[in-house]
Amino acid sequence: MPVSPLPRRDAASRANLNIAGRLAAPVTMAHERVMTVDSQIGAALHGNGLRRGTVVTIDGAGSAAATLELLSATTRIGEWGAVVELSSRPREMAGLAAAEVGVSLERCAIVRDVSSERWPAVISALLEAMSMVATAVPSNVRMADARRLITRARERQAVLVVVGAGWPAEASLRINAGPSRWHGLEFGDGLLAYRDLSIAIADKGAVRHAHLGQRALAG
Amino acid sequence: MTRVLIDERAPRSCCVRIANWEILSTWWERPELQTKPFAICERVGSRVVVRAASPLALSDGVVVGMRKREAEARCSGIEILDSDPTIIARDFEKMARAVEALTPRLELEEPGKLSFPTLGPARYFGGDVALATRVHEALTPLLGEHLSWARVGVADGRYVAGLAARESRNNENRIFIVPPGDSATFLASFPVAALGDLPLAELLIRLGIRTLGDFANLPAPDVLARFGRDGLRRHEMAKGFDYLPADLSVPPxxxxxxxxxxxxxxxxxxxxxxxxxxxxxxxxxxxxxxxxxxxxxxxxxxxxxxxxxxxxxxxxxxxxxxxxxxxxxxxxxxxxxxxxxxxxxxxxxxxxxxxxxxxxxxxxxxxxxxxxxxxxxxxxxxxxxxxxRQLGFWGGDAAADERVDRVLGRLQGMLGLDSVGTFVLQGGRTPLERVTFLPWGEAREPQRVTQSNDTTVVWPGQVPSPAPTRVFDPPRQAELLDHVGASLRVSGRGEINAEPSALHAKELPDGGGQVTNWCGPWLHDVRWWDRRSARRRALFQIVIKNAADGDVACLVSIERGRAKLDAIY
The missing domain is CATH 3.30.1490.100 (DNA polymerase, Y-family, little finger domain)
Structure with a gap:
């Protein structure tokens, strides 16, 4: 018996079909939404990576180094990351260090001179397209804006990395990078060769510790 | 009267083309340039080449496509301008208005070139020649003495009319009329490059097909089989039809x-x-x-x-x-x-x-x-x-890239063109010099090379790896002091007057502190051959102790007696 196509106006059947479609859709498991971080930080993270759609705060003396590690994890798998620099602070994004830890510079957008009034709009626009957005927080950011950005990140399944202090809302992961020890340099002699950075990761109450080494590249 | 058959695929059209349009519009914007040689340059890859040159520059031997440096060598006092499509296009609106006085259905193709169907206007003004003369007259007040730069061609179809307009430069009155139905004979002697598809033209020449006539003589099914759908369209063009797909749909x-x-x-x-x-x-x-x-x-x-x-x-x-x-x-x-x-x-x-x-x-x-x-x-x-473009099955990378492009474009509109971009590595000594920031949309080409014959070039005096993770642009003010609290000095021979003992800067945690380890100075004598951009600086790697953060390693430079904090590791 030939099957007649579903009439366009049959709303009830369409609704049933939609429900059937939703039930049959592939299920996304929690671990599939994890962005794997394959450095020493990743080993200390739950599921070896960052959950997409969450907010991560990083502070401490080694926050810049830790942020670059996370960015390299994103851009290395072919996804996009962005770094936002505020107009009220000096520009300090280190392109060379980023390249050394493995960030693909062609997929890492830099957005500069963002004033504190425009900051929420800029971050929200970036979360729409990027898998990871790293930014410092302006001093007067409002709670409502922060909450909106959290929702935005969850909707778009992007990771918002907040570098430095000042994030007023909650974060699912808090990373404290520091203190660090430098090896290789002596008094009047030698060269900086290796850094040992202690990292404390607070994830749902539990605190894990890790060490991030930054080593000089050969040549 | 002979009845003219109207072919929908090649409606009789008139093409108006202003030669040297960019030069002309530049003169309008900046009248003082009329008596000076100048060239409009654009960036092609890593080279800056001449895109258009004024008559004075041309007479000095400047050729379009030449590198900027060579143009400057051939013609002393030449002024180099950047190509600005907005200005060029804005002035073209005046042209469009002048021609619009004759006919309403103008189609602008690019700045400097427009076309319109002539069936109505030609009948009204009394033939193709009369119409073309009218167009010239309409342009006279605008072009003045450069009227000879206005080229008018009338032919069956826009494509042939465009070629006719180009061909009119040899005629006294700068008008070239291809009689109805004569397209094939007119086109036959043109080289295949006139199709505007360079890869196809190169291939055809290698196959021994050098003119549009030769190409048009090939059987259409064979052209389709060998060159695909796009090739077939070019084949139609060689026969005198317009570049239009056969199944032209009416827009919803x-x-x-x-x-x-x-x-x-x-x-x-x-x-x-x-x-x-x-x-x-x-x-x-x-x-x-x-x-x-x-x-x-x-x-x-x-x-x-x-x-x-x-x-x-x-x-x-x-x-x-x-x-x-x-x-x-x-x-x-x-x-x-x-x-x-x-x-x-x-x-x-x-x-x-x-x-x-x-x-x-x-x-x-x-x-x-x-x-x-x-x-x-x-x-x-x-x-x-x-x-x-076929996107990946689930949207895929292409869709993501497109989204990124859209968002970054929007942010550029909000924050300014130079505020959004990416870094690219380049040659240099300090961490700041070794990357360059390129606004989004520009070609990712470094200003200074990093590779030469597939080997990475290491600049002498390059700051060694690991790279600092916070690089200040521009470097921040700092104070590098010796044990008695006086600023550290570096002599012309690169010797320090005392060992550094304290470093202070606003960006350091707690404003700085005692120096525990250090090395340096490394001297950089940058561009010593050019007095204006020459710089001499001495670099130090310095580690200070901080109670909370442990070691803080910095890159500090001293230039003209002043210390600057270049970067924090």
């Missing part, structure tokens, strides 16, 4: 993209910003239907009810960026244009009569803007099946 009515501007807009950049979003929307909706757009009508209304309208055509389908660019040019032309009556030839009695009739009715201008824009409309007039 609901594709008109309309946007009311509230508050009314007087500034070009604001209107262009809206136009960009409209272009994106229009093309994404066309894309969903599997269509591309080859001709678009840009319409605007002012707060006084004036209607502005102009048609832009693009061979192949318009991309979102190309469409937005054309709309921007058009808005620029409208908002910056002067009164239309100045553009009407005072010897043209009909036009004067029209103007007086309009004046009697209380309408003083036909096409001028007296107020701000309140409405903007994009109407796709001609759509073709989109060649489109």
């Amino acid at each position: 009515l609901d594709l008109v993209e309309c946007s009311e501007l509230d508050p009314p807009v007087t500034r070009v950049d604001v209107a262009a910003f809206t136009a960009k979003a409209m272009a994106d929307r229009l093309l994404s909706r066309l894309g969903e239907l599997g269509l591309g757009c080859t001709r678009v009508r840009v319409e605007a209304e002012t707060e006084h009810g004036e209607q502005l309208c102009r048609v832009w055509r693009h061979e192949g389908a318009l991309t979102s960026a190309a469409l937005a660019e054309r709309v921007r040019w058009q808005l620029d032309g409208w908002l910056a244009a002067n009164s239309p009556s100045a553009n009407i030839n005072i010897h043209d009695e009909r036009a004067l009569q029209d103007l007086s009739v309009l004046a009697e009715c209380g309408l003083t201008g036909t096409d001028t803007t007296t107020g701000a824009l309140v409405l903007l409309r994009l109407v796709p007039e001609e759509v073709v099946p989109g060649s489109g």
Whole structure:
């Protein structure tokens, strides 16, 4: 018996079909939404990576180094990351260090001179397209804006990395990078060769510790 | 009278082309350049080449396509200008208005080139020659002594008319008419490069097919089999038909993209910003239907009810960026244009009569803007099946890249062109010099090379790895002190007067502290051969102790006796 196509106006059947479609859709498991971080930080993270759609705060003396590690994890798998620099602070994004830890510079957008009034709009626009957005927080950011950005990140399944202090809302992961020890340099002699950075990761109450080494590249 | 068969695939058209358009529009913008040699340059890859040169520069031996440096060597005192498509396009609106006095159905193809169907106007003005002469007359007040740069060609089809206009440079009156039905004979002797498809032309030449005549003689099924659908279209062009796919569809009515501007807009950049979003929307909706757009009508209304309208055509389908660019040019032309009556030839009695009739009715201008824009409309007039790009099954990387492009473009509109971009590695000594920031949309080409014959170049004096993770641009003020609290000095021979003992800077935790380890100085004598950009500096790696953060390693430089904090590791 030939099957007649579903009439366009049959709303009830369409609704049933939609429900059937939703039930049959592939299920996304929690671990599939994890962005794997394959450095020493990743080993200390739950599921070896960052959950997409969450907010991560990083502070401490080694926050810049830790942020670059996370960015390299994103851009290395072919996804996009962005770094936002505020107009009220000096520009300090280190392109060379980023390249050394493995960030693909062609997929890492830099957005500069963002004033504190425009900051929420800029971050929200970036979360729409990027898998990871790293930014410092302006001093007067409002709670409502922060909450909106959290929702935005969850909707778009992007990771918002907040570098430095000042994030007023909650974060699912808090990373404290520091203190660090430098090896290789002596008094009047030698060269900086290796850094040992202690990292404390607070994830749902539990605190894990890790060490991030930054080593000089050969040549 | 012989009956002329109207072929829909090659409607009789007139093409008006202004040679050296960029030079002419530059003269209008900057009249003082008329007596000077100058060249308009553009960046092609890592080289800057001449795109157009003024007659004075040409007579000194400057050739289009030559490198900027060579042009400067051949012609002393040459002024180098950057190519600015906005200015070029804005002035072209004046041309369009002058020609519009003769016929309403203009299609702008690119700045410097427009075409219109001639069936009506030619009958009205008494033939192709009379029409072409009229076009020349209409352009006289604008072009003045450079009237010989205006080339007019009339032929069957836009493509042939374009070639006829180019061919008219050999004629005294700069008019070239191809009689109806004569396209094939006219085209036969042109080289295949005239098809405007360079890879295809190269291939054809290697196959021994050098002229359009040879190409047109090939059987169409064989051309389709060997060169595909696109090749077949070029084959049609060689036969004198227009570059149009056979199944030209009528655009669906609901594709008109309309946007009311509230508050009314007087500034070009604001209107262009809206136009960009409209272009994106229009093309994404066309894309969903599997269509591309080859001709678009840009319409605007002012707060006084004036209607502005102009048609832009693009061979192949318009991309979102190309469409937005054309709309921007058009808005620029409208908002910056002067009164239309100045553009009407005072010897043209009909036009004067029209103007007086309009004046009697209380309408003083036909096409001028007296107020701000309140409405903007994009109407796709001609759509073709989109060649489109096949996205990955689940959207995939291409969709993500497109989204990124759109968002970064939007942020550039909000924050300025130079605020959004990416880094690219380049040659240099300090961490700051070794990357360059390129605005989004520019080619990712380093200013200084990093590779030479596939080997990475290491600059002498390069700061060794690991790279610092916070690089200040520009470097921040700092104080590097010796044990008695005096600033550290570096002599001309690169010797320090004392060992560093304390470092202070606002960016350091707790404002700085005691130096525990250090090394240096390394001397950089940068560009010593050029007195203006020469710099001498001494670099130190310094570690200070901080109670909370442990070791803080920094890169500090001393230049002209002043210490700067370059970077923190």
